[in-house]
Amino acid sequence: MSPRRSKEDRAPSQVDVARLAGVSTQTVSRVMSGVDNVRPETARRVHTAVEELGYRVHAAAASLASGRTRILGVVVVSTDRYSSAALGVGIEQAAAANGYTVTTAAVADHASTDAFHDAFDRLQRQGAEGIILGVPVELDSPSMRARTQRTPATRTDRVSLQADAPLAVDQNEITRLAVEHLLDLGHRTVWHVSGDEYWAETVQRRETWERVLEERGITPPPVIPGDWTPESGYRAGRTIAAIPDATAVFVSSDEMAFGVIRALHEAGRSIPEDVSVVSVDDISLAAYASPALTTVRQPFEALGRAAALRLIAEIEGGEPVGGEPEITPTLVVRASTAPPRG
Amino acid sequence: MSPRRSKEDRAPSQVDVARLAGVSTQTVSRVMSGVDNVRPETARRVHTAVEELGYRVHAAAASLASGRTRILGVVVVSTDRYSSAALGVGIEQAAAANGYTVTTAAVADHASTDAFHDAFDRLQRQGAEGIILGVPVELDSPSMRARTQRTPATRTDRVSLQADAPLAVDQNEITRLAVEHLLDLGHRTVWHVSGDEYWAETVQRRETWERVLEERGITPPPVIPGDWTPESGYRAGRTIAAIPDATAVFVSSDEMAFGVIRALHEAGRSIPEDVSVVSVDDISLAAYASPALTTVRQPFEALGRAAALRLIAEIEGGEPVGGEPEITPTLVVRASTAPPRG
DNA sequence: TTGTACGCGTTATCAC
DNA sequence: GTGATAACGCGTACAA
Numbered sequence: 001m002s003p004r005r006s007k008e009d010r011a012p013s014q015v016d017v018a019r020l021a022g023v024s025t026q027t028v029s030r031v032m033s034g035v036d037n038v039r040p041e042t043a044r045r046v047h048t049a050v051e052e053l054g055y056r057v058h059a060a061a062a063s064l065a066s067g068r069t070r071i072l073g074v075v076v077v078s079t080d081r082y083s084s085a086a087l088g089v090g091i092e093q094a095a096a097a098n099g100y101t102v103t104t105a106a107v108a109d110h111a112s113t114d115a116f117h118d119a120f121d122r123l124q125r126q127g128a129e130g131i132i133l134g135v136p137v138e139l140d141s142p143s144m145r146a147r148t149q150r151t152p153a154t155r156t157d158r159v160s161l162q163a164d165a166p167l168a169v170d171q172n173e174i175t176r177l178a179v180e181h182l183l184d185l186g187h188r189t190v191w192h193v194s195g196d197e198y199w200a201e202t203v204q205r206r207e208t209w210e211r212v213l214e215e216r217g218i219t220p221p222p223v224i225p226g227d228w229t230p231e232s233g234y235r236a237g238r239t240i241a242a243i244p245d246a247t248a249v250f251v252s253s254d255e256m257a258f259g260v261i262r263a264l265h266e267a268g269r270s271i272p273e274d275v276s277v278v279s280v281d282d283i284s285l286a287a288y289a290s291p292a293l294t295t296v297r298q299p300f301e302a303l304g305r306a307a308a309l310r311l312i313a314e315i316e317g318g319e320p321v322g323g324e325p326e327i328t329p330t331l332v333v334r335a336s337t338a339p340p341r342g
Numbered sequence: 343m344s345p346r347r348s349k350e351d352r353a354p355s356q357v358d359v360a361r362l363a364g365v366s367t368q369t370v371s372r373v374m375s376g377v378d379n380v381r382p383e384t385a386r387r388v389h390t391a392v393e394e395l396g397y398r399v400h401a402a403a404a405s406l407a408s409g410r411t412r413i414l415g416v417v418v419v420s421t422d423r424y425s426s427a428a429l430g431v432g433i434e435q436a437a438a439a440n441g442y443t444v445t446t447a448a449v450a451d452h453a454s455t456d457a458f459h460d461a462f463d464r465l466q467r468q469g470a471e472g473i474i475l476g477v478p479v480e481l482d483s484p485s486m487r488a489r490t491q492r493t494p495a496t497r498t499d500r501v502s503l504q505a506d507a508p509l510a511v512d513q514n515e516i517t518r519l520a521v522e523h524l525l526d527l528g529h530r531t532v533w534h535v536s537g538d539e540y541w542a543e544t545v546q547r548r549e550t551w552e553r554v555l556e557e558r559g560i561t562p563p564p565v566i567p568g569d570w571t572p573e574s575g576y577r578a579g580r581t582i583a584a585i586p587d588a589t590a591v592f593v594s595s596d597e598m599a600f601g602v603i604r605a606l607h608e609a610g611r612s613i614p615e616d617v618s619v620v621s622v623d624d625i626s627l628a629a630y631a632s633p634a635l636t637t638v639r640q641p642f643e644a645l646g647r648a649a650a651l652r653l654i655a656e657i658e659g660g661e662p663v664g665g666e667p668e669i670t671p672t673l674v675v676r677a678s679t680a681p682p683r684g
Numbered sequence: 685t686t687g688t689a690c691g692c693g694t695t696a697t698c699a700c
Numbered sequence: 701g702t703g704a705t706a707a708c709g710c711g712t713a714c715a716a
Contacts, residue, residue: 011492013709024687029711037685054488059468060405061709064692069402071445071468078434080427080626080642089420092448101468103413103445106434126401126413126443146396150353230630258630265632284422288572288600290607290632300422355693366703371695379701403693406708 012053021049032057063127070100072308073123073131073151075116078106081228082255082283083300087134087156090304098312103128107135110198117143124151130311132156132304136198152314154307157200170329171201174296175208177331178250178278181294186339187248187276189218193236193260195252196227205252205280226252230259237263240275247340251279254286254295261289261336272338282332291335302327354395363391374399405469412442414650415465415473415493417458420448423570424597424625425642429476429498432646440654445470449477452540459485466493472653474498474646478540494656496649499542512671513543516638517550519673520592520620523636528681529590529618531560535578535602537594538569547594547622568594572601579605582617589682593621596628596637603631603678614680624674633677644669 018025023042030038031046038046049055063069072095076084088104095102103126105119116137123131124147131153137144139155147153157171182190192209195202210220224239226232233256240246241264251257257279261271269275271291279286282297306327360367365384372380373388380388391397405411414437418426430446437444445468447461458479465473466489473495479486481497489495499513524532534551537544552562566581568574575598582588583606593599599621603613611617613633621628624639648669 015709025710026687026712027685030686033711039685042685054492056463056467058406058709060402060411061692062711063402064400064406064694065709065711067692067711078431080424080431082422082424082427085422085424085427088446089422089448092420092446096448101445101447101464103443104430104434105443106431106438121398122443125398230627234630255627258627262630262632262634285572285597285600285627288576288604290604292604357693367694368696368703368705369701372702375695381701384701400693403708404695406710407693407695409695409708 011058012055013058014055016053017046017049017055020053021045069127069129071126071128072100072102072311073120073126073128074102074104074134075119075123075131075137076104076106076134077109077111079109083253083281083298084134086300087304087307090301090306091132091308092304093301094305094308094312098309100308100312113137113141117147120144120147120153129315130154132307132311136200152311154311155200156303156307171204172208174280174298174329175205175250176212177296177329178280179209179212181331181333182248182250182276182278182337183212183216185248185276185337188340189213189221189248191221191224191240191243191246191249193224193226193233193240193249193251193256195256197225202252209250226256228253228255230255232256233259234263236260238267240264241267241269246275248276248337249278251277254279254281254283254289254293257293257295257336258285258289261291271336273341276337276340278337286332287334289336294334294337295332297330297332299327299329353400354397355400356397358395359388359391359397362395363387411469411471413468413470414442414444414653415462415468415470416444416446416476417461417465417473417479418446418448418476419451419453421451425595425623425640426476428642429646429649432643432648433474433650434646435643436647436650436654440651442650442654455479455483459489462486462489462493462495471657472496474649474653478542494653496653497542498645498649513546514550516622516640516671517547517592518554519638519671520622521551521554523673523675524590524592524618524620524679525554525558527590527618527679530682531555531563531590533563533566533582533585533588533591535566535568535575535582535591535593535598537598539567544594551592568598570595570597572597574598575601576605578602580609582606583609583611588617590618590679591620593619596621596623596625596631596635599635599637599678600627600631603633613678615683618679618682620679628674629676631678636676636679637674639672639674641669641671 014025014028017028028046031043074091092102105122107115107119116135120131128151131151133153133155179190194206206223213220224236226236237260240249251260257277261277264271264275271277279293279295282295286293286295356367356370359370370388373385416433434444447464449457449461458477462473470493473493475495475497521532536548548565555562566578568578579602582591593602599619603619606613606617613619621635621637624637628635628637
């Protein structure tokens with residue numbers, strides 16, 4: 001692992017431990033993996049030798065011999081966005097709980113499909129036994145099919161615990177919760193600030209938003225495009241401020257909602273008196289916005305956990321460990337929504 | 343890497359490529375690493391075979407043979423905090439640019455020293471050639487000394503590019519910028535909402551805050567404790583709201599500042615008219631708070647990059663690659679600070 | 685319960 | 701410029 005050193009000062013190996021403990025390497029191996037029947041007395045001798053030498057199993061050698069790495073790969077967009085971070089926490093948690101290690105490969109936010117493929121390949125080469133895609137990649141393309149044949153993969157925007165289960169994060173549900181909340185409050189229509197076009201969520205939410213409005217006989221107004229950033233939310237907010245009769249907005253992320261609200265404030269509109277805003281995510285700052293954000297919580301950590309568990313189950317050919325996590329979105333009503341004036 | 347399969351359907355190896363290309367495995371190795379002198383014609387044949395077979399280098403085998411893994415380990419607290427995420431982006435960037443892979447080991451936020459050690463050991467066992475500690479661990483303890491002897495490590499709160507250079511993220515500078523800004527505005531004293539006690543930054547900032555006040559002959563008021571979360575900021579804000587003559591606060595993170603400001607608003611104090619607030623970090627939402635946050639920007643990405651580069655340099659025994667990054671804090675003046683009333 | 689022999693897929697060394 | 705061969709450190713199969 002570390003650069004090759006002289007014979008004398010290299011890290012202690014199984015052989016060294018075996019010699020010191022007066023047993024075979026096989027016995028050391030057994031003791032280290034903790035499974036087999038080894039006489040307690042023998043195990044103790046081995047442990048002592050391990051301690052004394054500071055011996056640690058050499059992962060590369062072990063995985064070369066066993067064919068297993070217990071590495072989970074994660075492809076993420078290189079961003080400090082809340083959702084990615086929270087997702088990572090969940091993945092790491094589930095991985096660690098099951099003896100897996102996580103290695104990440106980041107790609108730029110709007111990278112090409114090739115960049116995604118490269119990231120996938122890097123992880124595969126590192127020996128990842130399963131790969132979680134926190135990026136918008138099409139899994140059905142021939143090139144991805146070829147890759148996932150060798151290494152199982154899951155998208156975090158489409159996790160299901162059983163192969164044929166419905167989507168585990170229901171974007172329709174998220175959207176319906178948000179839009180119907182506004183409509184039920186009495187708003188005549190709902191404007192929509194969308195997320196980045198590259199993401200599946202963006203498309204799904206837009207479609208559902210349209211459908212919900214149409215179900216109530218409302219013609220959807222034009223979409224106001226965003227890209228998840230607060231800056232884009234600010235720009236969208238200025239657009240909305242220029243629409244006199246806009247009273248309700250469904251914003252596709254909390255971070256954009258901060259921008260929207262600021263732009264609206266600067267234009268002299270008050271929230272929620274003049275305009276109601278519902279967003280999505282429930283980041284930790286949502287409750288501390290002014291006004292506090294009404295938002296649809298996405299359980300990112302649980303989602304990350306689910307993705308990891310599902311993958312581990314697939315790798316080990318068993319059932320998901322740890323039971324089915326709850327990954328249902330919830331509407332959190334706070335202060336950014338209210339019935340329309342008059 | 344993947345679970346052992348039958349002889350027939352296992353991944354193609356160097357031998358397979360060599361046979362198909364009609365060369366030795368050694369030549370395949372040379373072509374894959376791209377370095378040695380290989381006749382272009384030969385290289386082409388190898389590449390064709392690689393393509394056809396879908397061959398990929400087996401990292402575990404390569405690292406067993408070479409003694410190198412090109413893995414960088416990162417110990418992080420499992421949190422969705424902005425700073426961790428941004429740090430990770432920088433680390434990942436620098437690592438990828440230098441052909442390194444990043445593997446992470448998360449520990450709970452207030453985990454014991456043992457948990458840190460375990461995380462370190464996990465990464466070491468995975469073959470990490472260098473480890474970045476994004477957690478508050480003491481490197482000088484005997485147990486950490488023993489560990490870092492075998493594997494170089496850096497803390498992200500104390501990165502310097504040369505061993506004896508001053509701290510690269512100057513917490514004193516951050517604090518001085520913030521506190522003097524308030525003092526120069528005419529405030530008589532500055533209150534302080536501190537971060538979590540476990541972190542070195544917390545202590546350093548508190549000490550500098552006291553020093554700066556004392557330099558101007560001001561007796562520091564009691565510290566109001568926080569823990570980086572907006573919730574703790576909110577609690578701190580209520581405390582401050584109960585102090586009639588508090589007009590200026592130095593808050594140790596933007597996320598806490600959101601909480602502080604909300605509590606102050608609820609108590610009927612306006613920002614910055616009644617109370618000025620300066621915080622630290624400049625997260626992407628800082629500009630979209632109400633009012634927009636005056637804050638001291640910490641260049642987390644650059645810091646992550648610096649940490650990774652420093653480590654890589656140490657691993658490879660050379661100079662830091664890519665030059666010295668700029669990791670100077672900057673005061674960003676926005677709307678949450680103003681001179682005191684009357 | 686414990687030990688022996690071998691193979692995992694690659695790189696390093698040295699010869700050609 | 702290219703090839704043969706010996707490690708690398710561990711797990712598995714099988715023998716004792």
